[in-house]
Amino acid sequence: MSVLSKSPWVIHYDGSSCNGCDIEVLAALMPRFDVERFGIINTGNPKHADIFLITGSINEQNIGIVKNIYEQMPNPKVVLALGICATSGGIFKDCYNVYGGVDKVIPVDVYVPGCAVRPEAIIDGVVKALGILEKKREQDCGGNCSCSGEGAC
Amino acid sequence: MAERTIIPFGPQHPVLPEPIHLDLVVEDEKVIEVIPSIGFIHRGLEKLVENRDYNDFTYVAERICGICSFIHGLTYCQAVEKVLNVTVPPRAEYLRLVWSELSRIHSHLLWLGLIADSFGFESLFMYSWKMREEVLDIIEETTGGRVIFGSAKVGGVRRNIEKDKLAEIQKRLDKLEHDLKSITNVFIEDASVKHRLCGVGVLSKEDAYHLGAVGPMLRASGVNQDVRVATYAKYKELDFVPMIESSGDSYARTIVRIREVYQSFELIRRTIKHMPDSEIDVKVTGMPTGEFCARNEQPRGEVVYYIKGNGTKFLDRLRVRTPTFANIPALLKVLPGSDLADVPVLVLTIDPCISCTER
Structure with a gap:
């Protein structure tokens, strides 16, 4: 748990999922799994978020919204594609309004498969994302500030 | 001005x-x-029916919505079975009923949590979802999935629940029913909850009927309508009566759902008691020819499945009318005149399921 030196905040957006993954994201925040004890908070504001949880695939109508949320998030940021729809389109891949996975629009760092994705898998994915977030922050900082590369900034 | x-x-x-x-x-x-x-x-999944085998499409139908997934798959199966003239064995009918009612309990508990969240009662939100996990455990043990069951199929069900397991489930549900009183009493009696729900978003009986509202939204306005009475499987044998309230406000909608949760416990109890011994599926042969309109009562209201077969393994047309879609006109009726701060509560009182609505 060395990666948990900070409290990452997540933002969740439902692309075009069936809702199964969305309620599992919420279930991960509930007393049974309770990620809030690690300081992981679900925020509604993209400008407060470090981790972008996206469920469901990309379609004509939500393409702009997904880009918009991603661009509003401050750097460094990590994107998690939750569920098989967000990964590749899944069972809806052949539908006329489904363009495919989230990586068609924004860069994805962690893919979490499953239909619907289980809360344990979501937590696992978020922990992976934390490591990536830390690396990105070190790259961004580059040791040019008062933390001298120790990551305290 | x-x-x-x-x-x-x-x-x-x-x-x-x-x-x-x-x-x-x-x-x-x-x-x-x-x-x-x-x-x-x-997503456009109604069109997908043209290049998916009618048996395989059950899994797509289940994924129209992740909350009422089982009833979506079930209604699709019922429509296809009617077209193919397949009679489902009695035990499969009863097992379907158990899973339908379990999914109603988990859906209503989910909703109770979300409505508590919408008026800022975070601990009630957490408690509701904690109780919901108990139901999900039972669902997972009997079907293998937490939210997507995959247990309905054309001609029956894919898994049996053994007698011992049914008895164990009954015991756990009895305990849950008892524990649940601690949170539902807060919804029913707490002054701050009542303050946010009573008299908010009143929908008259006439409006509810004429705007075509369905489910708890309709029944909270005093209209006695529940598809389970008319068409659905074995409910007639279980002395099912719809839950009705008359005041038509957000509080009435909450009460209807709470009473439906307890009714579902009772229905499962009666189902387990009367569970017949038989096969759980029949072999399905032939290709669907002709059309049928199947109706079913989801947690959110009435869902309508129309299918048309052309004698091949691909269907010609599938049309789904989902409950949230039918409730949007009623929502637009209650929102004007309300306070801006009440908008989240009112939007949630119809129990919106957008992935159903847009498919």
């Missing part, structure tokens, strides 16, 4: 797990008009 402003609500909004967009025209704090726009989750 106060100045009019348009406030966009959604598609990405803290209170909404799913995207819907409403343009709220407000004058000071009062909502004057509401203009909805939908289509953020449209």
Whole structure:
């Protein structure tokens, strides 16, 4: 748990999922799994978020919204594609309004498969994302500030 | 006259797990008009029926919505079975009923949590979802999935629940029913909850009927209508009576859902008691020819499946009318005149399931 030196905040957006993954994201925040004890908070504001949880695939109508949320998030940021729809389109891949996975629009760092994705898998994915977030922050900082590369900034 | 402003609500909004967009025209704090726009989750899966085997499509139908997934798959199967003239064995009918009612309990508990969240009662939100996990455990042990069951199939069900397991489930449900009183009493009696729900968003009996509202939204306004009475499987044998309230406000909708949760416990109890011994599926042969309209009662209201077969393994047409879609006109009726702060509560009282609506 060395990666948990900070409290990452997540933002969740439902692309075009069936809702199964969305309620599992919420279930991960509930007393049974309770990620809030690690300081992981679900925020509604993209400008407060470090981790972008996206469920469901990309379609004509939500393409702009997904880009918009991603661009509003401050750097460094990590994107998690939750569920098989967000990964590749899944069972809806052949539908006329489904363009495919989230990586068609924004860069994805962690893919979490499953239909619907289980809360344990979501937590696992978020922990992976934390490591990536830390690396990105070190790259961004580059040791040019008062933390001298120790990551305290 | 106060100045009019348009406030966009959604598609990405803290209170909404799913995207819907409403343009709220407000004058000071009062909502004057509401203009909805939908289509953020449209996938176009009705068209998919043209190149998926009618048996395989059950799994796509289940994924129309992740909350009422089992009843979606079930209604699709019922429509296909009717076209193929297949009679489902009695035990399969009863097992379907158990899973339907379990999914109603988990859906209503989910909703109770979300409505508590919408008026800022976070601990009640947490408690509701904690109780819901108990139901999900039973669902997972009997079907293998937490939210997507995959246990309905054309001609029956895919898994049996053994007698011992049924007895164990009954014991756990009895305990849950007892524990649940601690949170439902808060919804029914707590002054701060009542303050946010009583008299908010009143929908008259006439409006509810004429706008075509369905489910708890309709029954909370005093209209006695539940498809389970008319068409559905074995409910007649279980002395099912719909839950009705008359005041038509958000509080009445909450009460209807709470009473339905307890009724579902009772229905499962009677189902387990009367569970017959038989096969759980029959072999399905032939290709669907002809058309049928199947109806079913989901947690959110009545769902209608229309299918048309052409004698091949691919269907010609599938049309799904989902409950949330039918409830949107009623929502647009109750929003004007309400306070801006009550909008999240009112949007949630219809129990919006946007992925159903847009398919």
